[in-house]
């Protein structure tokens with residue numbers, strides 16, 4: 006266990022963060038990261054999804070500067086090894102120069118992190134590392150149109166779906182799961198014709214589906230239209246419980262309860278009993294549950 010890397014992350018050392026992220030993305034340190042338990046300061050984790058070319062990278066690039074102006078630190082995880090964000094291509098010259106000095110922004114591309122479980126697990130760990138470092142916001146650019154890809158729910162507080170006018174995306178809106186997974190829908194490239202109509206169609210589709218009506222916001226990364234409104238919405242929308250489905254939410258809380266009890270001084274001998282095979286896991290859990298646990302340090 007590279008202890009110094011952990012200390013580095015807590016000291017806000019970029020290189021330590023980068024190295025631990027590389028390890029986590031390869032599936033190393035996953036258990037250690039899991040054992041950290043819930044973060045002291047949870048970040049707001051936002052997934053930006055939408056099909057390729059809809060403008061996810063462009064939009065994220067536009068969010069950085071106003072976010073910094075609002076005093077937020079932000080980590081951006083681009084699930085695209087060739088993301089134009091990492092090269093700084095989408096960040097304005099002025100910002101790019103400032104960014105080198107600004108330790109409130111961290112941009113990192115990762116190999117594809119779609120809905121596949123193993124990779125989503127690693128993404129979870131990478132997010133947790135960024136939380137340990139202390140970022141206020143973590144924005145993840147995900148690949149794919151999110152068709153039925155409810156996996157994002159497992160790690161995102163808010164899911165933003167980008168659609169654009171007139172590209173045949175309309176056909177996909179009806180597909181189960183695409184709109185449902187989103188907490189906020191952006192009609193992107195609102196500088197193009199047809200954006201208003203697209204917004205109307207989406208609103209109609211949402212009403213038809215009958216679920217919660219999510220905000221639909223017109224945004225153009227090219228002109229800046231709607232960026233402030235989008236940020237306001239992202240700041241004010243209530244976080245869905247991360248690990249959104251009931252099973253994950255339950256397991257998450259149960260794990261916290263177990264961690265609390267494991268800090269009880271009596272837990273050590275209990276674990277030794279279990280390790281030696283003298284009690285089985287059911288008996289160990291039963292006894293562990295009776296411990297009060299120590300107060301949070």
Ligand SMILES: Nc1nc2c(ncn2[C@@H]2O[C@H](COP(=O)(O)OP(=O)(O)O)[C@@H](O)[C@H]2O)c(=O)[nH]1
Nearest residue numbers: 056057058059060061062063194196225226227
């Ligand atoms: N008209 C218009 N084009 C945009 C806008 N934002 C991005 N684009 C263009 O859309 C293309 C894809 O953008 P990109 O951010 O790479 O999309 P991604 O694949 O979803 O990350 C690029 O050619 C951008 O210049 C916008 O607000 N308006």
Ligand SMILES: [Mg+2]
Nearest residue numbers: 061062085088
């Ligand atoms: Mg992109």
